[in-house]
Amino acid sequence: MSDIEREPEPPTFADLDIDDRVLKALSDVGYESPSPIQAATIPPLLAGNDVVGLAQTGTGKTAAFAVPILSRIDLTQKSPQALVLAPTRELALQVAEAFGKYATHIPGLHVLPIYGGQSYGVQLSGLRRGAHVVVGTPGRVIDHLEKGTLDLSKLSYLVLDEADEMLKMGFQEDVERILSDTPEQKQVALFSATMPGAIRKISKQYLHDPIEITVKSKTSTASNISQRYVQVAHQRKLDALTRVLEVESFEAMIIFVRTKQATEDLAERLRARGFSAAAINGDIVQAQRERTIGQLKSGALDILVATDVAARGLDVDRISHVVNYDIPHDTESYVHRIGRTGRAGRAGEALLFVAPRERHLLKAIEKATRQPLAEMQLPSVDDVNAQRVAKFGDSITESLTSDNLALFRKMIEDYEQEHDVPLADIAAALAVQSRDGDAFLMSPEPPPPPRREREPREPRERPARRFDDGPPTRSRGPEGQELATYRIAVGKRHRVVPGAIVGAIANEGGLRRSDFGHISIRPDHSLVELPADLSRETLEALRRTRISGVLIQLQPDSGPPSGRPGRGDRDAGKFQRDRDSRRKPRE
Numbered sequence: 001m002s003d004i005e006r007e008p009e010p011p012t013f014a015d016l017d018i019d020d021r022v023l024k025a026l027s028d029v030g031y032e033s034p035s036p037i038q039a040a041t042i043p044p045l046l047a048g049n050d051v052v053g054l055a056q057t058g059t060g061k062t063a064a065f066a067v068p069i070l071s072r073i074d075l076t077q078k079s080p081q082a083l084v085l086a087p088t089r090e091l092a093l094q095v096a097e098a099f100g101k102y103a104t105h106i107p108g109l110h111v112l113p114i115y116g117g118q119s120y121g122v123q124l125s126g127l128r129r130g131a132h133v134v135v136g137t138p139g140r141v142i143d144h145l146e147k148g149t150l151d152l153s154k155l156s157y158l159v160l161d162e163a164d165e166m167l168k169m170g171f172q173e174d175v176e177r178i179l180s181d182t183p184e185q186k187q188v189a190l191f192s193a194t195m196p197g198a199i200r201k202i203s204k205q206y207l208h209d210p211i212e213i214t215v216k217s218k219t220s221t222a223s224n225i226s227q228r229y230v231q232v233a234h235q236r237k238l239d240a241l242t243r244v245l246e247v248e249s250f251e252a253m254i255i256f257v258r259t260k261q262a263t264e265d266l267a268e269r270l271r272a273r274g275f276s277a278a279a280i281n282g283d284i285v286q287a288q289r290e291r292t293i294g295q296l297k298s299g300a301l302d303i304l305v306a307t308d309v310a311a312r313g314l315d316v317d318r319i320s321h322v323v324n325y326d327i328p329h330d331t332e333s334y335v336h337r338i339g340r341t342g343r344a345g346r347a348g349e350a351l352l353f354v355a356p357r358e359r360h361l362l363k364a365i366e367k368a369t370r371q372p373l374a375e376m377q378l379p380s381v382d383d384v385n386a387q388r389v390a391k392f393g394d395s396i397t398e399s400l401t402s403d404n405l406a407l408f409r410k411m412i413e414d415y416e417q418e419h420d421v422p423l424a425d426i427a428a429a430l431a432v433q434s435r436d437g438d439a440f441l442m443s444p445e446p447p448p449p450p451r452r453e454r455e456p457r458e459p460r461e462r463p464a465r466r467f468d469d470g471p472p473t474r475s476r477g478p479e480g481q482e483l484a485t486y487r488i489a490v491g492k493r494h495r496v497v498p499g500a501i502v503g504a505i506a507n508e509g510g511l512r513r514s515d516f517g518h519i520s521i522r523p524d525h526s527l528v529e530l531p532a533d534l535s536r537e538t539l540e541a542l543r544r545t546r547i548s549g550v551l552i553q554l555q556p557d558s559g560p561p562s563g564r565p566g567r568g569d570r571d572a573g574k575f576q577r578d579r580d581s582r583r584k585p586r587e
Helices: 021-027 036-046 061-073 089-100 120-131 138-147 163-166 172-181 197-206 234-247 260-272 286-298 329-336 356-369 381-399 406-418 423-434 498-509 536-543 567-581
Strands: 051-054 084-087 111-114 131-136 157-160 187-192 211-214 225-231 252-256 277-280 303-306 319-324 350-352 473-475 482-488 518-519 526-531
Touching: 021 061, 021 089, 036 051, 036 061, 036 211, 061 089, 061 157, 061 187, 084 138, 084 172, 089 111, 089 131, 089 356, 111 138, 120 138, 131 138, 131 187, 138 172, 138 498, 163 187, 163 197, 172 197, 172 536, 187 197, 225 356, 234 260, 234 350, 260 277, 260 303, 277 286, 277 567, 286 303, 319 329, 329 350, 329 356, 350 356, 356 567, 498 518, 498 526, 498 536
Parallel strands: 051 187, 051 211, 084 131, 084 157, 111 131, 157 187, 225 350, 252 303, 252 319, 277 303, 319 350
Antiparallel strands: 473 482, 482 526, 518 526
């Protein structure tokens, strides 16, 4: 009998010559075998080669560069040894969190995320204390370089994560400026979903004989799981979840959040709203975890709020729904999460909450899983109230079979005779008593503010605009949202383009591209329409934002003044007069 040819066994993490402490951390979080991008990238990075990795979001890129860096880090050197550049604050936080997770067994290692919108004080104290790994967005990294608070002179490792996204958001100059400030002798890893010409140029200029690795995602989801998403602002998530729980018919549910504290907080809030919910996370002892899962299996518990790590190995057939309350930052986690439902061939439901600024993560999930998610409209107030009335009727029907019915009937009949109160009023009073002062029906949502129509005005000579901290001019965006006009201190002479303005402001202010209205680039400044309801914290963060290395000093545009332009407005006024003088008179 001839020998049967067998396919080689896939490598394990133990086969990749990873530091034992990092290997133990990978085992703790449940990683068994490396993903294709990890198996192909970790060995050349450990060998000291530069690498260009072409892979979609969600293929495991973070571990592909974090594991080799942590395996070679020198804890005796306090200045930053590794710098990871990420296009958004969300990705920077995710990468920093992953480094911390893989460094659990490396005592004394410090990872510091630096990004726009966060207080400088926190970042400065972290840099003074000493950070071995810095993960940051380009704008904030440049801020620290110019302030002299970030020292890259001893940098050994540099990672450009999602490089194509950084360039799309207008960070090319910033990235090249940072690269030019780093030592010549360093190891560089560049990860990108695509390879446009600008990425190829950076690779040739700043990487030394890089090894190019291309991996296509094979992520897929079960066909018996229906996948939907709800677009909802972060502050309205709990209200949205409550509506879904009241109207959606489910047997048991697991709700995924990102942090241990969030499991406890959300479970407590759900219990306060009358739902049977419990939390599991990495801090819960094994005995309690087993009791909680046993309650979920038996039906004594309906809702489990969990983190990814805590839910590993969880297999409960009666889980009909999985809710991603916090959207995962990688598609592998999404697939693992929703795989907790639809077991044993049963149908399952997966629901994803998406904040406006997280739309790019939704697109990454749809692209990687090759399956579009259907948008779900939240149940209306009327839907919720109709369901509450129906459940109230069902509870009465169920209670009519109680063994205590005769006892309570006698007590109510005695009360009726003694106080001469109709039975319907007594029943209603008992129902009110059972609510413990809570409103039974949900209040209708307040109507949106009326939209004011602008009255047509006769054309007239426009004086120069005056820029100060007065109320900004207002308009309406394409989606009906109210926009205000702001002035930023970069213009044509700084060679800025609209893409750079949108990228920098969206990243530092946590905005979507659809939040931007008209952008007018003037010689020494630009006017940008942004949402009128920006918070004070967002405005402060945007004032400190840099574009092409220039502080934009964002401030409201108060519109045409009643008097002459101020001293600081002469250039703007001249530009406006020159433009007006070129206009043809109306017929």
